Amino acid sequence: MHASIFESALGISHPWHVKAVDFDSACKVLTIKIDFAAGTRFAVPGVEAEHPVHDTVPKRYRHLNFFQHECYLEVRVPRVRTPDGKVRQIDPPWAGKLKGFTLLFEALVMSLCREMPFAAVARLVNSSWHRVNAICKRYVELALAQADFSEVKRLAADETSRARGHEYITLIADAFERRVLFVTQGRGADTIKSFAEDFKAHGGDPLAVESISIDMSPAFIKGVLVNLPNATITFDKFHVIAHASAAVDKMRRIEQRSDPSLKGLRWKLLRDRDSLKPEAKADLDALVAQVATKRTSRAWLYKEQLREILDRKQIHVVRAMLWQWTVNVMRSKIEPMKAVARMIRSHLEGIVAWARTRQTNGFLEAINGLFQAAKRKARGYGNFETIRTVVFMLAGKLNFANVNEHAA
Incomplete structure (x- = not known):
């Protein structure tokens, strides 16, 4: 009876089933063991038909807590042999985008990290800062890879301090949607060049950009004139x-x-x-x-x-x-x-x-304020990649639901 309850709670259906449930009261850990029906064939993305199981490998996934207890799914994951002779592992439908987590656990981490520093989230879910950071970075990269900039015509650019002294990062945003499109180190003309290349990779056309709001930095001006030649420069x-x-x-x-x-x-x-x-x-x-x-x-x-x-x-x-x-x-x-x-x-x-x-990059200064507040709460972000991840989570307006339906 208890197996069917857990199957319903986890949304598990044929050919998957709960084989056993183990609760360690001393360690306060619930382990749910999951298997698949014998003789099941599995489909492989990009390969026609379903294929027989070649062998299995054990996998362990961190799931949402069961009340106050940590919960793990131990799964006998199948590997199938495709017609070309290759052996391919089948990812269970609940497997997350990072090794060792379920989609629901990752969605919880993403939700918490929009409001709290990574270290605080790590303590809350009893994981490491590095694992929490890795989840957020992975989701940002996957969502960015799907982002479409083809309709962007108006831009805003601004710089913000990364740390004390003269370390800066440049933010470039869609002035209409007010979403950050690009984050890079420095504040020279090369930052605009790097943006133009990234913009094209996401379907944007640098020649179609009609206007950009920037400060009066000679480097920004030079970068715009060279890489966004048709954009009207606005100093708000x-x-x-x-x-x-x-x-x-x-x-x-x-x-x-x-x-x-x-x-x-x-x-x-x-x-x-x-x-x-x-x-x-x-x-x-x-x-x-x-x-x-x-x-x-x-x-x-x-x-x-x-x-x-x-x-x-x-x-x-x-x-x-x-x-x-x-x-x-x-x-x-x-x-x-x-x-x-x-x-x-x-x-x-x-x-x-x-x-x-009437184009302004004032909203970027507001975004900068959000980032600086987050940085203070976290007592500083020392790594640029972490800074980039945090900025996109706060102001990228990325569609994480395309990555994980639970992370909308």
């Missing part, structure tokens, strides 16, 4: 404003040396005025009212003017207003903001493109 509003905000803060720090009244105003100057509390807003307004005497006030006004210009949608108007803004800034004595004006002049058309495409 948020990157430009970030540079202007940095210039405001630099001006404040310079002026604060001789004007102590500027102390404590940093975040009031950098945050959006509408998001400030009434007291902070009053302090900011009092500072801005001193525009005739404080260069920090003028720097803040230049930043806000830039924000208003980039909110417009008429390309010719934006171009003309941006150029006039740079002229006004270059006539001022706000040296940090002059650097922003020179940057805008050097990248004018890419910034103007924002008015038309």
Whole structure:
């Protein structure tokens, strides 16, 4: 009676059957022994007909826990001889994608690893970190191999720190679906070249890419011009404003040396005025009212003017207003903001493109935030392959159901 219950619970059907069940109460381990009916013939993928069993090999698979007890399936796995004389092993229908696990166990690990560090999952399922990592890496690779990029026309690229110092990885994503397509080490022009090759391998056409949002890295720009020649380069509003905000803060720090009244105003100057509390807003307004005497006030006004210009949608108007803004800034004595004006002049058309495409890679910065949070929880990921696996699990929007129906 108990055998049929376990067969129903495991979804086992003819020709497979539960031969015996062994429970070790001391070790808290349940072992279910599975066999197949004598005389059964098995089909082999890619080979016509069904074939007789040549011999068998014992296999052991980790399965979902039985209550709080570890559960293993011990299976007499058949090997068949095909007409070409080769001996091929038959994988049971519950066998996972990694040796020694069932599909359901792997699906559980994948589900947990989307929310928890690998080490925590390993402790929870009483396995090693390396085995948990291997499952996730295997599923990412299998799902990526099936990914189709043929409809991707708009891209976004950004870099994120891999570790302290100057170790970076580059993320390239589908700007429409907001899914990561490619992760690689470094942040040079070669990263775009490597992406273009990978893009073609997944059905994408580098010549069909219409636009890409990137930062103002000369290496990124060069890589795009060479490998994605038909893509309009967009430098989004948020990157430009970030540079202007940095210039405001630099001006404040310079002026604060001789004007102590500027102390404590940093975040009031950098945050959006509408998001400030009434007291902070009053302090900011009092500072801005001193525009005739404080260069920090003028720097803040230049930043806000830039924000208003980039909110417009008429390309010719934006171009003309941006150029006039740079002229006004270059006539001022706000040296940090002059650097922003020179940057805008050097990248004018890419910034103007924002008015038309409204394309941003801000969502990649959000993905970067997710990854950095995961990295902190795991106390760092030292290996690039692990970093790549984690990024794709968090933001690749991969279809794991095509790999394992239980992992949807």
